[in-house]
Structures are given as C-alpha cells and as structure tokens.
Amino acid sequence: MFRAEPVVEMRDVSVDFGGVRALDAVSFRMFSGEIHSLIGENGAGKSTLVKALTGVHSPSSGQISIRGISAKFSSPADAQLHGIQTVYQETDLLPNLSVAENIMLGRERHGRFGINWKWMRDDAEKALDELGLDLDPRASLGSYSLAEQQLVSIARALAARAQILILDEPTSSLDQEEVSELFRVLRSLKDSGVAILFISHFLDQVYEVSDRLTILRDGHSIGEYLTDDILRIEAVEKMVGTRRALRVNEPAEEEELCESTRSSGPFLKARHVGQAGLIQPFDLDIDEGEIVGVAGLLGSGRSELARLLAGVERSDVGHIEIDNQAIPLRSPATALSAGIAYSSDNRAREGIIGDFSIAENILLALQAERGWMHRLPKDHRAELVASYITSLGIRPANPEALVKTLSGGNQQKVLLARWLALAPRLLVLDEPTRGVDMATKAAIQRLIAELASNGMAVIFISAEFAELVRVSDRIAVMRDKKLEVVLPNDDLSEERLLAVIAYGRGADSASA
Structure with missing residues (x-):
C-alpha cells in the first residue's frame, strides 16, 4: 500500500520561540496513498509541526524533504507550490460566493472578456465529481452545512492539485453521518494516491480511518506506528506519559x-x-x-x-x-x-488580572457580588486577604504585590482564594x-x-x-x-x- 520513499520527510526538525523549544529534533514522514494521524495532548507540538511543514514557521534546525528533495518554505504559498494544502477546522472560504467561486478562487480561467464562468463551473464540478459530492457549483456556499463547506475546502485543495492534504481537527463540529461522509471522501483520496495528514483528538476516529500514526508529547516525537500494530491503551499511555511518568x-x-x-x-x-x-x-x-x-x-x-x-x-x-x-x-x-464557582484552565485569559494586586484579585468576585456601590469595609478587606495569603501560602505575602510578578503556582493560589472568598x-x-x-x-x-x-x-x-x-x-x-x-x-x-x-x-x- 505504501511507496518505498516517503512523499514528506522531516528529519530532526526543531522550532524555537524566544529561547523556548516548541519542537525538539522531531522526525516525521508521510507516504502517498495513506492516511497518517498525528496525535498528542495540548502543547505536544502538533500545530508547530504543521506550521513548520506548511511554511508558517521556519525550523531552527533539521531538514524537510518533499519526494526526496530538500525543501525550504518561506510562506504557506511556497508550500502550496509543492502540493501541500491545509484544511482547517474553521473553513477560510467565503460563504457569500458560490461553491464554484470558492473552489476556483485565485485559479479562475479567463477568456477574451475576463473570467469564463462556464469553464470555472466545469472545473469546480470536476473537482466535486472526483470526490463524489452532489453539490450545485452555482449555489451559494453559505446555503450548505459546515460539513459540506469542509468538503468544498477539500475540493478546492484537489482543484489546486494537492498531493499532500493536511486536515486539522476536521470532525470537531460534525455529527456521525457527516463524519462518515468525510471519511468516505478521505478514503477515496487515499486510493487516488494522495497523502493525508489527519489531526484529531478523537481516538476512535483515528483508529477508524488512519493507516499510520505518529505520537508527539512535549515537543518530542514518541514514535511512529502502523495503526494496527499499537493498542489504543498503549497510544494513550504514550500521549500522556507512562504510569511512572505520571x-x-x-x-x-x-x-x-x-x-x-x-x-x-x-x-x-x-x-x-x-x-x-x-x-x-x-x-x-x-x-x-x-x-x-x-x-x-x-x-x-x-x-x-x-x-x-x-x-x-x-x-x-x-x-x-x-x-x-x-x-x-x-x-x-x-x-x-x-x-457554583468556576476556575478556568486558562488563568491568564479567564482568571487573574496581572496588573491588579493580590488583594484586588482575591476580592474581585466578592466585591462584584456585593455590588460596587457597597464596598467592603477596609478592615474586613485586609483581614480577609491576610487570612487567604496565610492559609494558602501565597508568596510573596505582600497583598499589594502585582499578580503578574508572581509565579504560576502562586497565581493559581490567588485565583483559588478569589472563589473561596465566596464560600460556594x-x-x-x-x-x-x-x-x-x-x-x-x-x-x-x-x-x-x-x-x-x-x-x-x-x-x-x-x-x-x-x-x-x-x-x-x-x-x-x-x-x-x-x-x-x-x-x-x-x-x-x-x-x-x-x-x-x-x-x-x-x-x-x-x-x-
């Protein structure tokens, strides 16, 4: 089923951001006529790998080869010239335009008097037919469901002669019937020789559709496996770390x-x-x-x-x-x-306010509950803040210190103190x-x-x-x-x- 030579190969690729290594000497490969899944938890490096492959980020070291030839991409457009197309979870198409216009956008055929609309619709219909899609190329894209719009994105990639197709979380908003239709299309593309990279958090879907998978963790490649050769429980262990690592x-x-x-x-x-x-x-x-x-x-x-x-x-x-x-x-x-009080997993965006003091952050929800016209008495504020700083061991113990100067652990303690002050x-x-x-x-x-x-x-x-x-x-x-x-x-x-x-x-x- 697989060609002897990979159509894509990344060798010891690293990507750095301001001294932080997001991808560390990762090797990765894809073959024509296969569906290859990339799996890993948040922060594993999946998005960074894709962006390095598609010209968004420049690797700080390592090599990328396309069909055995070394390649350096300066932009996504450069990667597209090598046959790499990406379909994201949120489609970047234009719902106010027709299906045909979206498929052929930027690649319209012109006649003597400008765009030849018949040729464009014929080209779009050919791309739809190759995927077995019964969509009207004249219809407005916005009249179709999200799942159908994603399939139009794939048809657009096919019309651009994609040989390497990257799908980033394509099923996250689809129901089961829509997922089944997407998988039918992917299998058809695989049979035609396209190399498909399928990125998903849904392990059942990974095992249903993929031939091969690569596991990333903390910016490192944990391994590449034929899907039939690795049990799901082993895949999960490698994604999150073994029991000892946990x-x-x-x-x-x-x-x-x-x-x-x-x-x-x-x-x-x-x-x-x-x-x-x-x-x-x-x-x-x-x-x-x-x-x-x-x-x-x-x-x-x-x-x-x-x-x-x-x-x-x-x-x-x-x-x-x-x-x-x-x-x-x-x-x-x-x-x-x-x-009911809620503490988000994103304390920077939905939790602490960095330019407020420890005291202001702790008292924020309690004061909001009372109303800003009914300020907490000064002595009560000081006593309450001091009690949480002491009981939670917040460091530094200075209530006037700005929260943005605290360590992540102490910021988390401040956030807990905020909600505990409400006695939920x-x-x-x-x-x-x-x-x-x-x-x-x-x-x-x-x-x-x-x-x-x-x-x-x-x-x-x-x-x-x-x-x-x-x-x-x-x-x-x-x-x-x-x-x-x-x-x-x-x-x-x-x-x-x-x-x-x-x-x-x-x-x-x-x-x-």
Whole structure:
C-alpha cells in the first residue's frame, strides 16, 4: 500500500520561540496513498509541526524533504507550490460566493472578456465529481452545512492539485453521518494516491480511518506506528506519559488526604444537560462534600462539562436542579448566585488580572457580588486577604504585590482564594494544578480535600490520572464529547482508568 520513499520527510526538525523549544529534533514522514494521524495532548507540538511543514514557521534546525528533495518554505504559498494544502477546522472560504467561486478562487480561467464562468463551473464540478459530492457549483456556499463547506475546502485543495492534504481537527463540529461522509471522501483520496495528514483528538476516529500514526508529547516525537500494530491503551499511555511518568509530580509524602463528608443525597443533579456541537447530553449527581474527578483526553469534553455546570456555556437541552429545584444557569453570575464557582484552565485569559494586586484579585468576585456601590469595609478587606495569603501560602505575602510578578503556582493560589472568598457550595476547578511545582500541587490537593471535608463539593479536572485517583471520590470519564461512565474510586487503579479512556465502557476486553 505504501511507496518505498516517503512523499514528506522531516528529519530532526526543531522550532524555537524566544529561547523556548516548541519542537525538539522531531522526525516525521508521510507516504502517498495513506492516511497518517498525528496525535498528542495540548502543547505536544502538533500545530508547530504543521506550521513548520506548511511554511508558517521556519525550523531552527533539521531538514524537510518533499519526494526526496530538500525543501525550504518561506510562506504557506511556497508550500502550496509543492502540493501541500491545509484544511482547517474553521473553513477560510467565503460563504457569500458560490461553491464554484470558492473552489476556483485565485485559479479562475479567463477568456477574451475576463473570467469564463462556464469553464470555472466545469472545473469546480470536476473537482466535486472526483470526490463524489452532489453539490450545485452555482449555489451559494453559505446555503450548505459546515460539513459540506469542509468538503468544498477539500475540493478546492484537489482543484489546486494537492498531493499532500493536511486536515486539522476536521470532525470537531460534525455529527456521525457527516463524519462518515468525510471519511468516505478521505478514503477515496487515499486510493487516488494522495497523502493525508489527519489531526484529531478523537481516538476512535483515528483508529477508524488512519493507516499510520505518529505520537508527539512535549515537543518530542514518541514514535511512529502502523495503526494496527499499537493498542489504543498503549497510544494513550504514550500521549500522556507512562504510569511512572505520571507519578513524577506526585507529592513525595504518602500522607492520607482528608476523607470527604458525604451527604445523604445529591444536592446538585444535572439531567440530560448538553449543547449541540459542544457535548452530548449527560446526567450527573453531585453530593455535598464530594470530589468528582473528570478524566479524558484533550477534546473529550471534560472542560465543556465544567463550563456547562458553571453557566459559562448555556445548555440547549435538559436542566440542572439544586436541592431538587430547577435552576437555569444562564451565566456565571447566575451560577454564582446558586453557589457554583468556576476556575478556568486558562488563568491568564479567564482568571487573574496581572496588573491588579493580590488583594484586588482575591476580592474581585466578592466585591462584584456585593455590588460596587457597597464596598467592603477596609478592615474586613485586609483581614480577609491576610487570612487567604496565610492559609494558602501565597508568596510573596505582600497583598499589594502585582499578580503578574508572581509565579504560576502562586497565581493559581490567588485565583483559588478569589472563589473561596465566596464560600460556594460547588467549586468547579479545571486543571488547578497544571504548571505548578510539586509542593504547590500537594498544597492544592490538600486544600481540596479539606474543603470537601467541610462540606464543599468539588469538580476536579486533571490530565494527570494519578492525581485524579489520589484525590477523587468518583471519576467521570469523558470520551468524544460524551460522558462515558462515572467510576467509583474504590481501589480504582490508573490502569483501569486508562483503559476506560482508551476503550470506553468495554474496557475490560482491552482490545483494539
């Protein structure tokens, strides 16, 4: 099935940004007539590799070859001249123009009196026919669905004589029927000799459509495998790190965390809550004093679940009950009024305000809740801030220090203090220990356990399975935008959790 010589080969390619190495001596290859998947977690280097291959970034070292000939791309247009075309998750076409105009944009054929519209439509129709697409080239592109627009993007690449097609998360907004149609088109292109790079967070789809896969982690190439030769559980282990690697950041002391205090029944019930294109409808109960971990690969829906429960995203189906009363969570403000506080995984963009002081950041949500016309008394402000600085070990301990001067771990502590000041009933934490040092990680884990022991419920999202198993009472497993199962943490092992993430509910069979 594969040609002896790769159509694309990257040898020891590195990419640096201001002294930070985003891609470290990565080797990668593609063959004509194959679908090759590139997989890895956030920050693994997938986007950097694609941008190095398509002329967006210039490698600081290494070599790129196309059909055995060394190539240096100064721009995406330069890469396109070598037959490399990219179709992104968000199409860059023009919905106000016709299908034919989008397919042939920049490559229109001209006659004596300008563009020959018949020739252009014929060329577009030929590209559509080669893909088996029944679309009207005269129709406005905007009259078609997102999935059909993506197929038009592929037809545009084909009309440009693409021999190397890169698809960046093409299925993230598609339903199952649309995914099946896309895969039919990709298999047809593969059979015609096109080399296809398929980038996706959906492991099931990777195994369904790809012949070969390459795994990246932390800017390094972990390996290239024929898809049939590597089990899904092995792929997940290599993406996130082996069990031993996961334990590197575990607290050194094996002290017992506080046991949570459980109520007689759930105080929060999510019933058939979901949003089209974001996450499939799910049911979830949460008890007071319970820590519910959320596990899953990037793109699985773990953050989307948190954002729906916290009112950041609005559910278009189902409802949420608190104390058996339906509560419409239309915004983070209404969620806060219901006792739900949310800490985003992006503390720089959605959390801390760098030019504010520690004190101002801690008091921000509490003051907003009271209203800016009802300022907190000065003595109360100082006492409250001092208590959180001390209890959370925020350094420096100067409440007037600007937050942007703090380390990432101390910024995370400031953000936690902000929400704890509201005394919520449910604290939703998305990756609260990511990017912090080992001591801070242990301190945050202890704090979460103490909060639960005092009756606060916690949703705890982490990419580190060992941390979830250590901290959580139950673990909700997300796969492909779906809540797959909620596992009780009764002697739950990392291996069992990893297997469910890789295979779903049928993990016990542990087959590919």
